[in-house]
Amino acid sequence: MGTLMASTEASVEATSKPIEHRFSPYDFNGGTVAAVAGPDYVVVAADTRLSSGYEIKSRHVTKLHALTNQCILASAGCKTDVDQLRSVLDIRGKMYQHNHRKPMQTPSVAQMLSVTLYGKRFFPYYAFNVLAGMDAAGVGAVYSYDAIGSFERTGYSAAGSGQAYVIPFLDNVIGNRNRLEEKPVLAAQEVVELLKDAFLSAGERDIYTGDQVEIMVVTKDGIQTQTFALKAD
Amino acid sequence: MIVASLFVLYLFNNLLTATASSQPVELGTTLVALRYRDGVIVGADSRTSVGSYVSHRAAQKLDTIGDYCIMARSGSAADTQALAVAANQHFQARSYGGCPPTVSQIAHWLRQKTYGKDKSVSLILAGYDPIEKRNCLFSIAQTGALLAHTEPFVAAGSGSSLIMGFLDHACSRELDESEAIKLCVTALKLAMDRDGSSGGLCRLAVITSEGTRQLTFLPDDIETTLKIR
Numbered sequence: 013m014g015t016l017m018a019s020t021e022a023s024v025e026a027t028s029k030p031i032e033h034r035f036s037p038y039d040f041n042g043g044t045v046a047a048v049a050g051p052d053y054v055v056v057a058a059d060t061r062l063s064s065g066y067e068i069k070s071r072h073v074t075k076l077h078a079l080t081n082q083c084i085l086a087s088a089g090c091k092t093d094v095d096q097l098r099s100v101l102d103i104r105g106k107m108y109q110h111n112h113r114k115p116m117q118t119p120s121v122a123q124m125l126s127v128t129l130y131g132k133r134f135f136p137y138y139a140f141n142v143l144a145g146m147d148a149a150g151v152g153a154v155y156s157y158d159a160i161g162s163f164e165r166t167g168y169s170a171a172g173s174g175q176a177y178v179i180p181f182l183d184n185v186i187g188n189r190n191r192l193e194e195k196p197v198l199a200a201q202e203v204v205e206l207l208k209d210a211f212l213s214a215g216e217r218d219i220y221t222g223d224q225v226e227i228m229v230v231t232k233d234g235i236q237t238q239t240f241a242l243k244a245d
Numbered sequence: 246m247i248v249a250s251l252f253v254l255y256l257f258n259n260l261l262t263a264t265a266s267s268q269p270v271e272l273g274t275t276l277v278a279l280r281y282r283d284g285v286i287v288g289a290d291s292r293t294s295v296g297s298y299v300s301h302r303a304a305q306k307l308d309t310i311g312d313y314c315i316m317a318r319s320g321s322a323a324d325t326q327a328l329a330v331a332a333n334q335h336f337q338a339r340s341y342g343g344c345p346p347t348v349s350q351i352a353h354w355l356r357q358k359t360y361g362k363d364k365s366v367s368l369i370l371a372g373y374d375p376i377e378k379r380n381c382l383f384s385i386a387q388t389g390a391l392l393a394h395t396e397p398f399v400a401a402g403s404g405s406s407l408i409m410g411f412l413d414h415a416c417s418r419e420l421d422e423s424e425a426i427k428l429c430v431t432a433l434k435l436a437m438d439r440d441g442s443s444g445g446l447c448r449l450a451v452i453t454s455e456g457t458r459q460l461t462f463l464p465d466d467i468e469t470t471l472k473i474r
Contacts, residue, residue: 042297066273066403066441173297217299219292219441245292245437245444245464 042220088172273442
C-alpha cells in the first residue's frame with residue numbers, strides 16, 4: 013500500500029524510534045470483481061484498473077480468466093500471484109482434460125481452486141477469488157473464496173478493494189434483503205445493468221476502482237463479453 | 246523454514262488488517278494556482294480519502310480569508326480545516342481596525358501556525374493585495390517553508406508533481422480569463438486521472454481587484470458551471 017508523499021511525524025520522532033526496513037513479497041494492485049448467479053446464466057464483472065500505491069499502472073488489464081468455456085475465474089489482489097494462480101489452474105485443467113477426455117465441470121474447478129490455494133497455506137497467493145460458471149445441472153453457480161482456499165457456493169459475491177461497496181447493494185437488489193416485495197426473477201441483461209450501477213458507485217468511492225468494467229455473461233452456449241466505461245479519476 | 250513462512254503470513258495479515266481507525270482523513274489532492282491577465286485563478290480537486298475509501302467526493306478545499314485571498318488546502322483534512330477557521334477568526338478581528346489583511350500577512354501568519362508543529366499541512370495562498378495593488382501567490386510546504394512565487398503558476402498536493410511539466414509548457418504566455426479557467430481545469434483533470442488521491446470535481450476561485458468568485462466544474466464539461474456547495 014502506498015504512503016503519502018511526506019510522513020506526518022516531525023523530525024524529533026524520526027530519531028527516537030528504530031525504523032525497520034523489510035522486503036515485502038506482496039503488493040496490492042487493487043480492483044473489484046463481482047458475480048451474480050441466475051437460473052440459467054451467471055454474470056461476472058470486474059474493473060480493468062491496475063494500481064500500485066497511489067499510481068495507476070494500467071487502465072486496461074483484465075481480472076477475468078475463462079478456465080473452461082463454462083467457467084470464469086475473477087480475481088483481485090496481487091497481480092503476479094493472480095497470474096501465477098491462473099497458470100497453475102490452467103495446467104491442472106489441461107491435465108484433467110487429457111486424463112478424463114472432457115473439460116472440468118464447474119464444481120470440480122471450485123474444489124481444485126480451493127486445494128490449490130490451501131497448498132500455499134503458509135505463503136499464500138494474495139488473490140481474492142470469485143469463481144462463476146454453469147454447474148452440472150445447467151444452473152448458474154458462484155463460489156466465493158478467501159486467500160487460503162475456504163470456499164462456499166453463494167448466489168452472488170464480490171471481492172477486492174470495492175467489495176464493501178458492492179456487496180450491500182447486491183444484498184438488497186439480488187438477495188432481496190430489507191425489501192417487502194417478492195423476490196423477482198431477473199433476466200441476464202437486467203443483472204448486467206445492476207452490476208454496471210454497482211461498479212459506478214464503487215468507482216466513486218474507491219480510488220482503486222475505475223476506468224472500465226468488463227462484464228461476461230456465461231450460459232450453456234458459452235461466454236459473451238461486453239465493456240462499460242467508468243470515470244478515470 | 247517454518248518460521249520464515251509464518252512470518253510471511255504475518256506480513257500478509259498486516260496488509261489485510263489496516264482499519265479505518267488507523268488511517269487519517271487526508272486531502273490527497275491536486276492544487277493549482279495560475280496568474281492571468283486580470284488576476285489569479287486557483288483550483289483544486291474534490292476528493293477526501295481515508296486510505297482507499299473516498300470519504301467525501303465533492304469536498305471544498307478552497308477557503309476564503311478576507312475579501313481578496315483564497316487558501317487552498319492539502320494534507321490532513323482536520324489540521325487544515327482548523328487552520329482555516331483560526332485564520333478567518335483572526336483576520337476578521339483584525340479587519341475591524343479598518344485595514345484589510347494582505348495575502349503576505351495571511352501567509353506569514355499561517356506559516357507561524359504550522360512550522361515546527363506536528364501537523365500535516367500544505368497550502369497555496371492566492372490573492373490580490375489591495376494595498377500594493379498586485380496579485381500574489383504564496384505556498385507553504387509540509388516542512389513549513391514559505392515561498393513567495395513570482396513565476397506564473399504554483400502547484401501543490403500529491404497530484405502536483407504529475408502536472409509540473411504540463412504547466413511549464415502551457416504557461417509560457419499570458420492568458421485571458423477563459424483560457425486560464427480552461428487551463429486550470431485541464432491541469433486538474435490530468436492530475437486527477439493519474440493520482441489515486443485526487444478526483445471528483447474541479448473547484449475554482451477567480452480573484453481580481455474586484456474580489457473573489459467561486460466556480461465548480463465537472464472535469465469533462467467546462468461549459469456548464471455547477472452549483473454544488
